[in-house]
Amino acid sequence: xxxxxxxxxxxxxxxxxxxxxxxxxxxxxxxxxxxxxxxxxxxxxxxxxxxxxxxxxxxxxxxxxxxxxxxxxxxxxxxxxxxxxxxxxxxxxxxxxxxxxxxxxxxxxxxxxxxxxxxxxxxxxxxxxxxxxxxxxxxxxxxxxxxxxxxxxxxxxxxxxxxxxxxx
Amino acid sequence: xxxxxxxxxxxxxxxxxxxxxxxxxxxxxxxxxxxxxxxxxxxxxxxxxxxxxxxxxxxxxxxxxxxxxxxxxxxxxxxxxxxxxxxxxxxxxxxxxxxxxxxxxxxxxxxxxxxxxxxxxxxxxxxxxxxxxxxxxxxxxxxxxxxxxxxxxxxxxxxxxxxxxxxxxxxxxxxxxxxxxxxxxxxxxxxxxxxxxxxxxxxxxxxxxxxxxxxxxxxxxxxxxxxxxxxxxxxxxxxxxxxxxxxxxxxxxxxxxxxxxxxxxxxxxxxxxxxxxxxxxxxxxxxxxxxxxxxxxxxxxxxxxxxxxxxxxxxxxxxxxxxxxxxxxxxxxxxxxxxxxxxxxxxxxxxxxxxxxxxxxxxxxxxxxxxxxxxxxxxxxxxxxxxxxxxxxxxxxxxxxxxxxxxxxxxxxxxxxxxxxxxxxxxxxxxxxxxxxxxxxxxxxxxxxxxxxxxxxxxxxxxxxxxxxxxxxxxxxxxxxxxxx
Numbered sequence: 001x002x003x004x005x006x007x008x009x010x011x012x013x014x015x016x017x018x019x020x021x022x023x024x025x026x027x028x029x030x031x032x033x034x035x036x037x038x039x040x041x042x043x044x045x046x047x048x049x050x051x052x053x054x055x056x057x058x059x060x061x062x063x064x065x066x067x068x069x070x071x072x073x074x075x076x077x078x079x080x081x082x083x084x085x086x087x088x089x090x091x092x093x094x095x096x097x098x099x100x101x102x103x104x105x106x107x108x109x110x111x112x113x114x115x116x117x118x119x120x121x122x123x124x125x126x127x128x129x130x131x132x133x134x135x136x137x138x139x140x141x142x143x144x145x146x147x148x149x150x151x152x153x154x155x156x157x158x159x160x161x162x163x164x165x166x167x168x
Numbered sequence: 169x170x171x172x173x174x175x176x177x178x179x180x181x182x183x184x185x186x187x188x189x190x191x192x193x194x195x196x197x198x199x200x201x202x203x204x205x206x207x208x209x210x211x212x213x214x215x216x217x218x219x220x221x222x223x224x225x226x227x228x229x230x231x232x233x234x235x236x237x238x239x240x241x242x243x244x245x246x247x248x249x250x251x252x253x254x255x256x257x258x259x260x261x262x263x264x265x266x267x268x269x270x271x272x273x274x275x276x277x278x279x280x281x282x283x284x285x286x287x288x289x290x291x292x293x294x295x296x297x298x299x300x301x302x303x304x305x306x307x308x309x310x311x312x313x314x315x316x317x318x319x320x321x322x323x324x325x326x327x328x329x330x331x332x333x334x335x336x337x338x339x340x341x342x343x344x345x346x347x348x349x350x351x352x353x354x355x356x357x358x359x360x361x362x363x364x365x366x367x368x369x370x371x372x373x374x375x376x377x378x379x380x381x382x383x384x385x386x387x388x389x390x391x392x393x394x395x396x397x398x399x400x401x402x403x404x405x406x407x408x409x410x411x412x413x414x415x416x417x418x419x420x421x422x423x424x425x426x427x428x429x430x431x432x433x434x435x436x437x438x439x440x441x442x443x444x445x446x447x448x449x450x451x452x453x454x455x456x457x458x459x460x461x462x463x464x465x466x467x468x469x470x471x472x473x474x475x476x477x478x479x480x481x482x483x484x485x486x487x488x489x490x491x492x493x494x495x496x497x498x499x500x501x502x503x504x505x506x507x508x509x510x511x512x513x514x515x516x517x518x519x520x521x522x523x524x525x526x527x528x529x530x531x532x533x534x535x536x537x538x539x540x541x542x543x544x545x546x547x548x549x550x551x552x553x554x555x556x557x558x559x560x561x562x563x564x565x566x567x568x569x570x571x572x573x574x575x576x577x578x579x580x581x582x583x584x585x586x587x588x589x590x591x592x593x594x595x596x597x598x599x600x601x602x603x604x605x606x607x608x609x610x611x612x613x614x615x616x617x618x619x620x621x622x623x624x625x626x627x628x629x630x631x632x633x634x635x636x637x638x639x640x641x642x643x644x645x646x647x648x649x650x651x652x653x
Contacts, residue, residue: 106373107373110368110369111370113368113370114350114368114369114370114371115349141171141233142171142233142234142236143233143236143296143297144171144173144233145178145232145233145237146288146296146297146300148185149181149284149285149288149300149301149304150300150304152188152281152284152304153285153300153303153304153307155189155192156188156277156278156282156304156307156308157308159192159274159277159278160278160307160308161311162274163271163274163311163315164314164317
């Protein structure tokens, strides 16, 4: 268990630092790159929790697709690139910081109150729960209706994106 | 072990999906017949009502996927409401979309996808399904709100709605993930069982976050600030759809999740909804008093009406019978008719005056007396004056409050009653200006209202008058929907 604890804290500290980097960075592209660190850290946390499939989905979709989409978005639109200290900042940063710390404090206290002292039992059952087989079976048995509706939603999102992007 | 799928129970969803794909294909391959897609879309919605009726007649409840997807009277009542509202929205859209050099085909595809989400919402009894349904409702409407691409107000409407929508989804998902962590399942029945024990304080926070997410969707104060700008900037048919259908879907989600999931921990959600209801009614009405644009006025009025719909939910834990749930359904049905009607008349009038300022309605009684009579009826109904349907909506709310009978419920009832009086002022102000003020000079070229728009006004006015005189129609429907529960 000690090994897992150490890896968890290393990852958590790296993720926290990178998350601060995302909002502190003066350059959109740097923010996106910091975001990659956060997302990769989340994927590593999933592996620690024996949820391999979700971890690789996280890597493929968030790092592979979403971040690349961000970068294309920055590249293809007239977003401010390079150091421009005024555009990515505003007067509410201190208020935002206070709110963030407050939420962090409250949630930490309550999470410790609710789950503190509980241990995850990493047996073969838990590992089987995170396998592609178990997830696929859930997806196509229990959640088949939401699954199909998501495909209609993606179709609509595609149509909407084309309408918004089309020149006329 | 394959899941048992009852295709009859899924038929409304299937018919809508097929219609969406047909609309896309027709728009692609037959581009020179622009009226075909809207006709196909409205036929599809009407066709989806047929299985709802046959399922209601057959009278057996269908429960699929271990109770995650249920088709019972409750679901069918809301399915019917959503589909009828969708049909009326289509009727009021035809002119506006055809005249405004918008993309016609895509508009109907997005609108129907949103309706598909609503129909799914009514049957969902599981956090994953509810979330997916809510996103399917919201995401197409983000694009629809910005449909006037060259109008900066429409762009602002879409961006504000999108950012708030995404933020509220994130807050809600965080709450839902905590609930899943506690209950070890996403089905509402599992959550209900869990909450019957003694959950820790964090569970109350999870409920709080989930309900805050829904509060954004139904634009309850203090999570309402996007609504007036979005309603004003979006094309009018989209505004009507957002303020009626999309809002009703948010309330259905809230109703479902409270009734089937959180009911046992009423200490956590009752005070929150009490505050939301009182704030929405009071703030919505006070802000509506000051508006000079009728669309903004209707936006604030819909925030206030949303507050009224929250009242029975805020007391639901103390009501023994189903009267609180019935009140939500009945209020939503009546609200849908009168608000859609009001928007339809505003659209018909603004085709002539090219303005939605309240001053442009001055003297309407002499220029266009039919529309003036209609708008007066809808305004008085929204104010809750008998014998129009609005009074019965208010009546069911107060009945639920009396059934609860606690001090908190009575205080909320008094706040609601005071607000009903305040609301009367701004609704009647519109009526006064239409009948007693001089008409301004109209220089613009009038565009006559089409048959579809007139039909929409006709359907809604019939509902408002008939239900006002014979409220048993909706009251019976409400009882049927909650008979087993």
